[in-house]
Amino acid sequence: MPNRNDYQPSMPWQLIGNGPKNDTFHTSSLQFHTNVVVFNHGLEELTTASRIYNAMLAKSDSPRCINGILATKSFSMQLAQSYLELSSALKQIASVGLTTLHALTQTSEKYINVIGMTLLPSLVKTTCWAPNQVVPSHYHNWLGERRIALNLCQQFPITWPDLTLKSNPIGHDWIANPDRLLLELQQQPANTKALVRLSTISAKCWLEHLSIDTLTALEPLFHLDRKSHRSKNWWLFNHEASFEIARIQYTLAWCQQSLLLST
Structure with a gap:
């Protein structure tokens, strides 16, 4: 398992789903933050964010981070492990959002803010x-x-x-x-x-x-x-x-x- 100290950004993680968001949400304030995580094809203007594809889009057996500071071998291993654990517990494939959240709790001690995701x-x-x-x-x-x-x-x-x-x-x-x-x-x-x-x-x-x-x-x-x-x-x-x-x-x-x- 990756070391929890591997990912220690100066600000909390911002996980931004593709669901509805309140009127105060603006991507402009997140444009240059590296500790932002987005999913699949959402919010493409956030070019510095870590973008994580679900298994189908990634054409792999588990979700995969395709760019950003989380696009590392160690985090990929944790994503795969979280995906297997969650899918087993759910008796169904786990969503990319929940998989990413779980993986971050195992690799970072920083706060995590989740926006635009209701599950x-x-x-x-x-x-x-x-x-x-x-x-x-x-x-x-x-x-x-x-x-x-x-x-x-x-x-x-x-x-x-x-x-x-x-x-x-x-x-x-x-x-x-x-x-x-x-x-x-x-x-x-x-x-x-x-x-x-x-x-x-x-x-x-x-x-x-x-x-x-x-x-x-x-x-x-x-x-x-x-x-x-x-x-x-x-x-x-x-x-x-x-x-x-x-x-x-x-x-x-x-x-x-x-x-x-x-x-």
């Missing part, structure tokens, strides 16, 4: 996608990534405002064992009516029936398996159902956050 893209499958088409973001275990990210934020000096969900999910219905009912829907293809009801359940109701372990067991319901040509998660292929499962995902992410931050 919760919507699961809604819009009508521009055909029913048999797969949305690429559905191949990531986002609930699992948030679980790991929230734990990292409690262990290391990380500032990540966008990770914390601000709005309490709206819900009103109250039923027993919603987690069991959600699991049973895998055996009920096209039962959108039941899915709609589950999407109206309040976070308070879910929390009455969830623990971190039971919530972790639900994570496979919200992503696809790259190794399989078939999936029981029919809601990820149906336009209407994907809207409902996206609401449930947000509610469970809120519950996950509540459970992890209360311990």
Whole structure:
């Protein structure tokens, strides 16, 4: 493993995702900073930043830093190691953002600021996608990534405002064992009516029936398996159902956050 003292910039690391940012964010102030990290093809004007490609773009078995001060053999080794560890823990390939964050926590003691990254893209499958088409973001275990990210934020000096969900999910219905009912829907293809009801359940109701372990067991319901040509998660292929499962995902992410931050 690389030495944690290998990467000690004078200022905190700035990890800048490709998601939405607040109105105060401007790249001009970061133009000449070397301790900035960007991903894939985003923010191409930041030419001095360390740019990290995901495994597909890098055409390799793991993410790779293609330029910047992190484009070193030792950091490449740590990226690969973090990618393997996270993918094993998630039972799914890890995103380049979470992989990079994990790698930095293992190689630097400096503060890390994360901007423009929520690890919760919507699961809604819009009508521009055909029913048999797969949305690429559905191949990531986002609930699992948030679980790991929230734990990292409690262990290391990380500032990540966008990770914390601000709005309490709206819900009103109250039923027993919603987690069991959600699991049973895998055996009920096209039962959108039941899915709609589950999407109206309040976070308070879910929390009455969830623990971190039971919530972790639900994570496979919200992503696809790259190794399989078939999936029981029919809601990820149906336009209407994907809207409902996206609401449930947000509610469970809120519950996950509540459970992890209360311990």
